[in-house]
């Protein structure tokens with residue numbers, strides 16, 4: 504296999520978590536067959552980028568109904584402030600966005616006096632299925648199509664592109680597509696989740712069929728050159744779950760293959776370590792859940808999203824879990840992909856006599872969910888988290904069980 508970024512060879516180190524159904528395809532019949540995709544990570548021996556050995560084609564990822572992803576926003580005021588302080592952007596500058604994820608950043612620029620803004624629409628990507636979005640936009644962001652979009656709205660002085668570059672099947676074509684939307688000498692703001700914490704803490708819920716690239720601050724620098732951009736700075740915005748990496752790059756020339764930095768090269772081998780920790784982590788988790796069931800009673804999960812799917816399916820623990828609590832009405836009465844775990848309202852934590860509930864939603868939401876389910880806690884129920892980075896982590900041996 505070849506690296507998606509620099510086309511060099513991937514190392515032999517592989518983390519193969521198996522073939523799994525797409526997490527957005529909730530099941531109506533838990534006995535019906537499901538389409539599966541192979542999920543294996545590799546790492547480039549030259550640029551150090553960790554990636555899916557075979558990215559999943561966007562056609563397999565279009566969800567049955569559109570679900571807006573909620574990306575972190577708490578750092579955006581600071582991001583906008585710094586861009587305005589660092590670079591020359593006046594009231595006549597054009598600030599643009601690629602997807603709906605960029606709307607709230609555009610609004611912040613507008614509030615700061617930027618008058619000329621635009622954002623690409625799904626029709627600009629020739630998308631007419633209302634359920635399709637990020638997974639399809641990434642492959643349709645090609646230089647030719649984006650040149651037409653730029654001709655329609657005007658090339659940007661600053662283009663905002665949040666939480667999509669880690670989804671790209673062809674990062675070079677995508678970055679060249681972005682370049683077509685930006686004026687020569689113009690700026691690009693890229694934002695992605697930071698995989699450092701998951702890789703070093705060995706949290707395997709990081710792996711997701713929708714993410715082709717698993718970047719760190721060091722390997723993130725490989726993206727801009729693919730579109731002829733030069734990195735200006737990368738800021739790490741700390742968050743309890745995954746940090747946000749914001750990179751500003753300037754369009755300076757022709758697309759080129761990136762030269763890995765020493766920092767990127769020093770991460771070669773990181774995937775090998777992560778991969779070697781997988782089987783022991785699965786065994787530890789099974790032991791922990793079995794002893795918890797024995798000592799305390801029944802275990803449920805909270806949150807029927809891709810993180811719960813990863814936890815249950817990659818770690819192979821569906822048989823130790825009763826059901827998945829989720830208060831989204833459209834999900835209730837259906838089953839978690841890859842399993843026969845029913846999705847039910849959180850009130851069932853009490854009625855089903857659950858002893859331990861494992862939170863499988865973003866760590867930043869844990870306190871909120873616990874507060875909403877105080878009755879469960881008052882009745883002696885215990886909340887833990889599936890994530891290594893949480894202070895309530897099930898993997899944390901010091902947590903009272």
Ligand SMILES: [Zn+2]
Nearest residue numbers: 506509547550
């Ligand atoms: Zn590479």
